[in-house]
Amino acid sequence: MTVDLVHASKWYGNVVAVNDVSFTLTPGVTGLLGPNGAGKSTILHMIVGLLRPSGGAVTINGIPAWQHPEVYRSIGFVPESESVYGFLTGHEFALLNARLHGIADAEGAARRAMALVELEGFQDRPIATYSKGMRQRAKIAATLVHEPAILLLDEPFNGMDPKQRLQMMAVLRRVGDDGRIVLVSSHILEEVDRLADTVLVILGGRLAASGPSRVIRQLMTDRPHTFTLRSSDDRTLAAALVHQAATTSVEFVSDGMTVRTSDLGAFTRALPVIARDAHVSLLEVHPADESLESVFSYLVDR
Amino acid sequence: MLINPVIAGLTLRQALARKRWLIVTVLAALPVVMAVLIRIYAESDEKSLADLATLLPALNLTVVVPIIALVLASSSFGAEIEDGTVVYLLTKPTPRSEIVVTKLVVTALICMVVTSVSTVLAGAIAMGGLDGTGLVLGFGAGAALGSFLYAAIFLALGLIARRGLLIGLVYIVVWEGTLSRLFAGTRVLSVRQYMLGLADAISSVDANVFAADLPPAKVYSMSILVAAAAIALCIRKLRTFEVGQSS
Numbered sequence: 001m002t003v004d005l006v007h008a009s010k011w012y013g014n015v016v017a018v019n020d021v022s023f024t025l026t027p028g029v030t031g032l033l034g035p036n037g038a039g040k041s042t043i044l045h046m047i048v049g050l051l052r053p054s055g056g057a058v059t060i061n062g063i064p065a066w067q068h069p070e071v072y073r074s075i076g077f078v079p080e081s082e083s084v085y086g087f088l089t090g091h092e093f094a095l096l097n098a099r100l101h102g103i104a105d106a107e108g109a110a111r112r113a114m115a116l117v118e119l120e121g122f123q124d125r126p127i128a129t130y131s132k133g134m135r136q137r138a139k140i141a142a143t144l145v146h147e148p149a150i151l152l153l154d155e156p157f158n159g160m161d162p163k164q165r166l167q168m169m170a171v172l173r174r175v176g177d178d179g180r181i182v183l184v185s186s187h188i189l190e191e192v193d194r195l196a197d198t199v200l201v202i203l204g205g206r207l208a209a210s211g212p213s214r215v216i217r218q219l220m221t222d223r224p225h226t227f228t229l230r231s232s233d234d235r236t237l238a239a240a241l242v243h244q245a246a247t248t249s250v251e252f253v254s255d256g257m258t259v260r261t262s263d264l265g266a267f268t269r270a271l272p273v274i275a276r277d278a279h280v281s282l283l284e285v286h287p288a289d290e291s292l293e294s295v296f297s298y299l300v301d302r
Numbered sequence: 303m304l305i306n307p308v309i310a311g312l313t314l315r316q317a318l319a320r321k322r323w324l325i326v327t328v329l330a331a332l333p334v335v336m337a338v339l340i341r342i343y344a345e346s347d348e349k350s351l352a353d354l355a356t357l358l359p360a361l362n363l364t365v366v367v368p369i370i371a372l373v374l375a376s377s378s379f380g381a382e383i384e385d386g387t388v389v390y391l392l393t394k395p396t397p398r399s400e401i402v403v404t405k406l407v408v409t410a411l412i413c414m415v416v417t418s419v420s421t422v423l424a425g426a427i428a429m430g431g432l433d434g435t436g437l438v439l440g441f442g443a444g445a446a447l448g449s450f451l452y453a454a455i456f457l458a459l460g461l462i463a464r465r466g467l468l469i470g471l472v473y474i475v476v477w478e479g480t481l482s483r484l485f486a487g488t489r490v491l492s493v494r495q496y497m498l499g500l501a502d503a504i505s506s507v508d509a510n511v512f513a514a515d516l517p518p519a520k521v522y523s524m525s526i527l528v529a530a531a532a533i534a535l536c537i538r539k540l541r542t543f544e545v546g547q548s549s
Contacts, residue, residue, distance in 0.1 A: 048393060050545040067541060072395045081386035085312070087319045099308040100394040142390070 001074065001149040001181060002026065003047055007056035010042050017042045019205040020056070025150075025183060029176035031196030031213065032185040039205040040185040041080060044154050047183070048077045060150065073101070076143030080154040082135060086128030090119055090138045093127055098145040106145075113141040117171055132159035137168065150181045157191055169195050193217050224248065225264045230256035230284035231275065240278040244270055258288065306396060306404045313408040316381070317374045325373050326412075329366050330420035336361065337424035347429065351437065354428050355512040358441040362421045363497045364479060367445050371413045371452035372470045378405045379536075380460030380467060389545060402536040406454055413449035418442040437512060440501035447525060448497040454532035455493070461539040489515050493528070496521045 003025035010018040018039045032040045045051040046058045049065025049072075058064060065071040085093060094113050098106035114123045117137040122130070127138055136156055143151065153172070157165050172195060176182040186192050192199055192213065199216040201209040209216060231237045234257050238250045246263040261267035275282050317323075336357055344350045382388035391401060425438030432438055459473075460466040482492035489495045495514070499521035502514035516524075 045545055050389065050392060050543075052542070052544060069392075069397065070395050072393050075393065077389065077393045079386060079389045081389070083385040083387050084390075085316075085387060087315060096308060096312060097390065097394075100306075100391070100396060102395070 001061060003150060003181060003183070004059050004062075005043070005047070005056070006058075008043070008046060008053050008058050009055035010039075010046060010051060011054045016205055018046070021202075021205075021207045022056075023200055023207060023210060025181050026198075027176075027179045027181050028197040029172060029182045029184065029195055031192030031199045032183055032202060033189065033192045033199055033216075034185075034187060034202035034208075036187050038187075038202045040187075040202050041154055042205075043202065044077070044152050044183070044185055048075060048152060050077075073146065074149045076146070076148035076151045078136075078139050078143050078151075078153040078156055080158065082132065082159070084127050084135060084139060084142075087126060089124050089126050090114060090130065090134075090141070091123035093138055094123075094142045094145055097142040101146040103146055109145045109147075110141075113144045114138075116144060116174075117141045118167065133161065133164035133168075136160060136164075137171075140168075140171065144175070148180070150183075151175055152183045154185050155187070156184060157186060157188070165191070189220065223264075225261050225267070226288040227259050227261070227267075228253075228256055228284070228286040228288050229259055229282065232281040232283065233278075236278050237275060237280045237282075240274045240280075241271075244274065246270065256284065304400055304403045305407060306400050309391070309396070309401060309404040310408050312391075313378060313405050314412070316377045317409060317412055319377070322373055322377055326370050326416060329370050329373075330416050333357065333362050333366060333420055333424035334427060337428040340428040341430065344428075347433075350428050351433055351435070351507070352511055354425055354433075354441075355437060355507070357428075358421060358425065358438075359498060359501075359512075362417065362424070362441065362445055363448060363494055366420060367413070367417045367448045367497070368452050368470075368474045368478060368493075370417055371409075371449055372456050372467065372474065374409050374413055375453050375456035376460055376467045376470065378409055378460065379457055379540075383460065384464075386545075388543075392540075392543065392545070398540040399537045402457070402533065402540055406457055406533065406536070409457065410450045410453040413453050414446040417445040417449050421445040435505050435507040435511075437501065437505040437507045440504035440507075441497075443504055444497035444499075444501040447500050448493050451493045451496065451525060451528055451532075454529050454536070458532045458535045458539070461536055461543065486515070490520060490524060496525050496528075 005021055005023050008018060008021050021043060032043065034040050042051060046053050047065065052066050060071050060075065063071055065075065088096065091110055091114060094110035095106055098109040103109045114120055117140055119134060119137055119141060122134060127135060130138060140156065156168060160168060172182055172184060184195060196213050199211065199213045200207060201216065209219060234252065238257060241247045241250055241259060246261045246266040247259060248262050249260045251258045340350055340353050422438055422442040425441065426432055429438065456470050459470055463469050478492055478494045482488045482495060495516050498514040499516035499518060502512065503518035503521065
């Protein structure tokens with residue numbers, strides 16, 4: 001099983017949503033990382049055949065899902081939208097999906113899927129009464145009933161609390177370790193980093209970077225970082241910092257100082273030690289540009 | 303197989319969810335209440351029949367049939383597209399024609415049963431039994447025909463337009479309610495006229511009491527044409543349906 005995008009583009013009139021994106025998905029968990037509005041959802045919808053590519057080709061085992069409903073036998077898609085048939089119970093929803101896939105033992109498949117996402121205890125309650133996290137898991141169970149070779153999830157962690165997130169990650173890891181292709185979109189670096197073997201970074205409709213998550217994480221951390229510091233004695237601390245190889249510049253600003261470093265890891269490890277040795281108390285340490293936006297723009301500028 | 307039993311069950315539950323059944327029941331009960339009034343104040347059978355010949359076309363065929371069809375049909379594609387649940391239906395290895403035909407048959411059947419029962423019951427109450435001319439049965443058959451055609455048209459509308467419910471209402475009031483009565487040329491494109499035509503073809507009532515504008519041959523051929531066009535449009539639209547996502 002492979003999923004292939006070859007120069008895939010999607011535009012709406014003059015607005016380009018996805019611009020000349022090419023990649024191939026292989027078994028395991030792949031993360032689709034990018035800020036909101038980057039085109040992640042559009043890419044997922046093109047793979048699932050819910051949007052027609054304006055240019056290029058999007059295929060599953062060589063066949064486009066667009067206008068080929070038989071391809072859905074091997075695809076499961078979890079949309080971002082929270083709405084489900086609220087009048088159905090979780091079990092009925094999974095059962096409905098199993099029956100629509102024409103599974104012989106639909107009842108058994110629905111029970112297994114609900115157990116996989118750990119919702120057995122709630123499966124006879126209407127979905128309308130579920131919490132956001134439970135709803136997400138019910139949606140995933142419903143798309144796992146036919147054991148698809150390819151599972152695509154659009155922002156599955158939205159609205160989940162940390163515990164639910166970990167639970168969900170474990171579920172997706174299990175599915176990925178099973179030799180299936182799992183593609184998860186997210187705008188949060190940590191989620192993708194913890195979950196995915198491979199990461200695709202999407203920015204402004206383009207594929208900005210791709211590779212093993214270890215490499216992507218390095219790209220994102222091995223870059224100049226800026227911190228805003230406030231301490232009991234800024235000038236003494238500055239003098240001590242300048243002796244560090246990792247420090248590239250120190251600048252005094254109205255309320256403290258701005259320090260730039262080329263090596264995030266070494267700097268963050270050394271800072272408390274330097275401060276202690278210089279007998280200076282750190283009052284405030286602020287990463288100045290940790291927003292995802294700056295990380296992405298850094299990646300794209302390279 | 304053209305009818306998918308799983309989708310049929312889902313369509314039925316969707317049609318009755320969110321208190322839609324309440325709206326449908328109230329609308330269907332309206333003519334029955336009016337019929338009771340006719341019965342109470344009845345002077346003669348002729349007068350009651352004439353009252354019915356005014357009431358049933360004006361209330362049942364102009365208001366009850368199209369509104370019930372609109373309410374039920376918009377619960378299928380229209381509401382599903384709006385809240386995004388249509389994705390669960392579309393990402394299945396089900397032929398798109400099977401989805402359309404199942405939804406239409408289920409929606410149309412509910413409408414046809416409800417509206418024809420409402421019409422015939424109202425007529426029977428007003429006349430104290432069925433009339434000898436077959437007018438009440440004619441209106442009942444007309445209601446069933448109209449239900450099917452409106453269900454097909456409104457299903458297609460839900461796939462084409464974002465505000466299907468609103469456009470449907472405007473169509474009922476402006477086209478069916480006003481224009482097709484004023485201009486003879488537009489009558490051939492009015493579901494309301496097909497319903498009246500069928501009632502007239504079935505009944506043997508005197509032309510002073512009730513007469514339709516369209517001859518039976520035109521009613522039959524146009525009904526088939528409209529139904530076929532609406533179904534074909536639904537299938538074509540669903541095959542190339544793009545889920546509105548731009549981010």
